[in-house]
Amino acid sequence: MFVEKYRPKKFSDIAGQKSALKELISWMNTWGTDKKACLLYGPPGNGKTTSVYVLADEMNLEIIEMNASDKRNAEAIEKIVGNASQTYSLDGRKRIIVLDEADNIYGSVDKGGVRTLAKIITETKVPIVLIANEHWNVSPSIREKCKMINYPKLRYTSIARVLKDIAKKEGINVSDSQIIDLAKNSEGNLRSAINDLENYREDIDKIGTLRDTKTSIFHAIAEVFKRRSCDVREVFWNMDKSPDEILLWIDENLPKVYEKEDLEGAYKMLSRADIYLARTKRRQQYKLWGYAMDLMSSGVSVARKGNFKFAKFSSPSYFTKLARTKAERTIRKDITQKISKKCHCSTRVAKQYLT
Ligand SMILES: Nc1ncnc2c1ncn2[C@@H]1O[C@H](COP(=O)(O)OP(=O)(O)O)[C@@H](O)[C@H]1O
Ligand SMILES: [Mg+2]
Structure with missing residues (x-):
């Protein structure tokens, strides 16, 4: 897979996202003085996950990738976050916790999850990076504890x-x-x-x-x-x-x-x-x-x-179906984009109007 083969290894490999990267690096470098978590948000496929991995590589951090939707995982995070001896990995490297898809996890339904995460962020001794596509889907009580870092849509150029x-x-x-x-x-x-x-x-x-x-x-x-x-x-x-x-x-x-x-x-x-x-x-x-x-x-x-x-x-x-329906899909896409522009909503939302 090309996406795997050509996944950026250094900051300089990452296309665009200059100001986001600058903010991310400075947040990491000054960690402990300001917000303990940051939230990388923006549309899919523009380098959010990649930049965390590059950051870890360049700063020699151990990434702990976790999914807090699961109660067991939330407990595991609390353990790492709360226990000073666990803020370093066995080989002495510093750690960083990544919670990808934070918008799916902390939807309005799971209030308990939101509370737990807010508590975790308050208490953490390990930097936490949250990643989401749409930041308004992340509960405000979480957002206010995070440094917000925007990853804008990449330009076609x-x-x-x-x-x-x-x-x-x-x-x-x-x-x-x-x-x-x-x-x-x-x-x-x-x-x-x-x-x-x-x-x-x-x-x-x-x-x-x-x-x-x-x-x-x-x-x-x-x-x-x-x-x-x-x-x-x-x-x-x-x-x-x-x-x-x-x-x-x-x-x-x-x-x-x-x-x-x-x-x-x-x-x-x-x-x-x-x-x-x-x-x-x-x-x-x-x-x-x-x-x-x-x-x-x-x-x-x-x-x-x-x-x-x-x-x-x-x-x-x-x-064969994909080939056959290409014309229809193109029209659909056009309509969706128009709806999204006029109604000021995302294309994903606009698509729902169509079906
Ligand atoms: N800004 C970028 N510069 C270079 N490659 C990128 C960039 N954004 C995405 N990619 C490519 O797309 C793949 C997925 O990127 P990823 O960082 O996982 O996106 P997301 O923003 O959805 O987390 C990467 O492996 C890489 O090949
Ligand atoms: Mg990602």
């Missing part, structure tokens, strides 16, 4: 620059105007722009090597369905397809081979794998990938109890 750089390094043959198109299309989300570029590359590759890739994925899913063994986990390891794509292939062909309880069991594995994939992306924890891959290969393979029934496999209808 900044996005284009990053894409061009990656295209050059990867030897992808893409014109400047195509880069600009990709950049504008991403609506400020560099993550999705980079993913688009990668898919675009795969599309070009497919034209050249359609037969090879087809036989290999067909062969791999046949192995999974046929062998009923945990060993099949290896069949996807050397495949040039992303886990998401492999999942779609299995999803498409599973009902042709499996029946009744077997099908139910296999889909359970697949939906688990899907959850892990989503988490991989959201939390950028790439080790979860391995679990997702195991679930969709070995998990699906051993879910079959009945006999193997041969079937003709096909490519995921999702791709």
Whole structure:
């Protein structure tokens, strides 16, 4: 995955966000004199999570990534926050606690969670970074305890620059105007722009090597369905397809081979794998990938109890559907943007008016 491969390693690799980074660094450098937590907020895919990791790297901090929606985790955070001996890691490095998706966690429903977090921030001996897309979804009692750091939407010119750089390094043959198109299309989300570029590359590759890739994925899913063994986990390891794509292939062909309880069991594995994939992306924890891959290969393979029934496999209808509905999706996007402009709401909210 390009987003992983080209994830910034140093501050200077991060596109835009100059003033946000300056604030973040100065907050960290003067920690203890002012607010004990900071809240990085802004639209997705513009470098919030990345900049915390870069900060930790450059300042040699140990990152403790936690999710406070879960009570056990909240207790674990309190422990780290309250106990001075735990403010340093075993190897003597300083720690920093990161709570990603703070807007989802501390919604208005979970009042107890909000109170706990407010208390944690008041008492903490460890710097805490909260990350959210929309800061007004974070409770005011939390916000007032945080230094607010805005990560504005990236300009398409900044996005284009990053894409061009990656295209050059990867030897992808893409014109400047195509880069600009990709950049504008991403609506400020560099993550999705980079993913688009990668898919675009795969599309070009497919034209050249359609037969090879087809036989290999067909062969791999046949192995999974046929062998009923945990060993099949290896069949996807050397495949040039992303886990998401492999999942779609299995999803498409599973009902042709499996029946009744077997099908139910296999889909359970697949939906688990899907959850892990989503988490991989959201939390950028790439080790979860391995679990997702195991679930969709070995998990699906051993879910079959009945006999193997041969079937003709096909490519995921999702791709053909995407191609077919492109015009419709473009119109939808246009309308959503207009609603959002006139009604002064986010496009996400505007989308709800449409459906
Ligand atoms: N400002 C940026 N400069 C360079 N790459 C970026 C930037 N923002 C996002 N990216 C790319 O997108 C990916 C996801 O970025 P991330 O920091 O997780 O976004 P978010 O703001 O949603 O936390 C990164 O791995 C990186 O490849
Ligand atoms: Mg993030």
